[in-house]
Amino acid sequence: MINRFIARTGSPSAGVVLALMVAAHAIPALADGSFTAIYQRHTVRFTHVASSDGTTAIGIEDPGFQTLLRETGAVLTWKPGERYILITTSAPVVISFALGDRRYDVGPIALQASFAPYERGSEPYLPFDEVLHGLGLGQRRDGSVVVLQPQLDALDTRQDGNRMMLFAHGGAPLHPRIVRESDTAVIYAFDGVGTSLSGTRQINAGGVRTVQVSVSGTVRNPTTLVTVELTAGAVAEPPRQEERDVALTFDGAAPAQPPTTQESPTAEPAPEAEATSGPTLITGVSVHPGSDGVTVAIAIAGNATYEWHRLRDPDNRFWLDIKVAQLQGPPIEENESAPLVSLRVRQGDANTVRIALTLTGPKPVALTPSTTGLGITVGTQDVADAPRSGSGSIGSVVSESQQNAALVTPAPLDQSASGSENPEDSTWKFAPRSKYVPTNPRLIVLDPGHGGSDRGTIHGGVEEANLALDMAKRLRDILIARGWQVKMTRETDVDVYAPDDSPHQELQARVDVANHAGARLFVSIHANAYINSGPYGTTFYVSKPDDLAFARTVETHLASDGTKDDGIVKSHLYVTLHTRMPAVLIETAFLSNPSDYALLTSPAWRQKVAQEIADGIGQYAQEYPVPNQPAQ
């Protein structure tokens, strides 16, 4: 669950609007040519400046402006001759300007600047006030001196089970210090940072009762204080630097009984409380043309609420969000005939299914809840002043046979996905059995990832290249003991092609080993990693239709290997793409995750994984005998 402190509505975009609205009054017109300002106790000189009528334009090549971008972690994208000037802040939010257009966009929000960006010589000039606000800098005056004051411009809350995290983000790197800590409250000071956030917010979840924000200090040296009031027994962890934010984490007292859901119902009661009664399923969407228009019938199993909106003509889009619901099956994106233009159905977020219609004009839309779901009927005659939004609830009684009928349409690639489906499903998910005929049906090629000059990922001194080789050797020994022939792309810690070769040479050499030998199966063994320690689990990467059944069989045997089964992922990986036989690249676990690291560094676990892969190979060979060859 995510809440945004600055946006009392809970909408992330409202926070940006609020931050812009409360931005300080524009500094009066400054002298044409140059001026200086204080930023984080340093004097910054701006020389590519033009001002008139109380507004200031800044050239994008201005050295002071470049300093501000660098210091705030922002990046500007523009090339001579281009119309768009795009600034990506560290939030990250993209601020979009266009030459000659007063409209500018901050993230998803379109706004009007005080003047349109223009070119002087070949250098674009931007509205300075708007740029500063987007960068999270407030303009303040200390006497006659202009101070560009970094702002704490967002304090987002995210609940994860019994823990609460506050993500602080601002117009400068944030380094909060704890000024007071007791059993009931923690006070953090953000030195050098002002804010337009203020007041107290009730949280009452994850060990946090309230969060209060206030500002003290001077214009040049402000301090923003964040006071977090704790519930009994809650513990505050030290502030942690995230990728772009500082995270303040709190651990609520352990619950008396095991929680039934990860989310606490107290922070956002309605949808979460409903979620505990079991997910509502959108089991089917069908389009029925009629004499008076068309009806989109939505089959729903369970109870849900819905909310709909439409835009004003000439933008004739209509959308309906069903909460709390899961889309059963793949998303739908279809062109339709009049009075519809298109129909789109997808899982919007974890709990919302969105049905979006584009209409040919301002057509009437009628909603009819029924025992089997909801009908959306779009008429053919244009209407004026059609209602723009509405809501309702659905209590469906879909028969068990209907539910079962819907549930027998699996999407094998995404069986383990907890979130939404891919927007476009691969057409070969239900591909026929492999027609590949190996010249050596008893040969398995094992490919230990990396090696030699390429160490793969390295964490805590443990190298992926060594782990992969170790697991491959264990697997080789088991397979040979079971009567298979095994060829390794490398048996020692070497590059397969040559030291410091190109990726293409190296990967093609591995593929060549399998293709030239006419092997029956190809298994590439790796260890995964990510830039943070969160992700963990075993993932099976495939590229060709032939790979899928093999990967699925191996996955079955590795499902209980002690870490999470992250399922099968189709991707454009070189070795699975270019091998001719069924192939899988197994990322066995994450070296970047502490619990997976413990598994990977355990010889017993690596032996278990090798055993399970071998079991998977054996089962696959039995279930998928080679054409015109006896089964293994």
Next chain:
Amino acid sequence: MRSPRLPVLVVILAIVAAGTWYALSHRGARVGETIAIYFTKEDGKALGDVSVSMRPRQIGESAAEHLHNAALYAAVQAVAGPPNDVRAIRFPPGTRVNGLKVEGSTATVDLSKEVERQAGGTFGENGEFKGLVYTMTGISGINAVQVTVDGARLETLPGGHLELDQPLHRSDW
């Protein structure tokens, strides 16, 4: 006697001209195109998306230039990723779009060297490029994405697994 029609015509023309100027210079941020910015969720496979609005085609902006601008905007948004409170697989910090060009239906996205600072796992590179490709190919007229790094076409990222020397399509995932 001179006809009174001429001054009336002049006044009407002046009013129309003033009205046109006002409408053009004060036109509000009306709803234009919407671009879906896809990202791969931290399960490594499911996609999420956030919508951003795209400014309508401006006066004097050709269709080709507008497509270029839309693609550039989408690429910058995709590399930036969703707001920070959304859990997503992200490009390595500091990765930026150096430039973009559209040739036929292929968009070539030139990324900065920081993209090579991925941690070495398939997880990150697969998720990053899946989001980028889905975002770019969501734009009408684009169905493939060629990735370059500092102007050069790479076979894969250093130590990487994903084949990058050919244009990527949605069907690759």
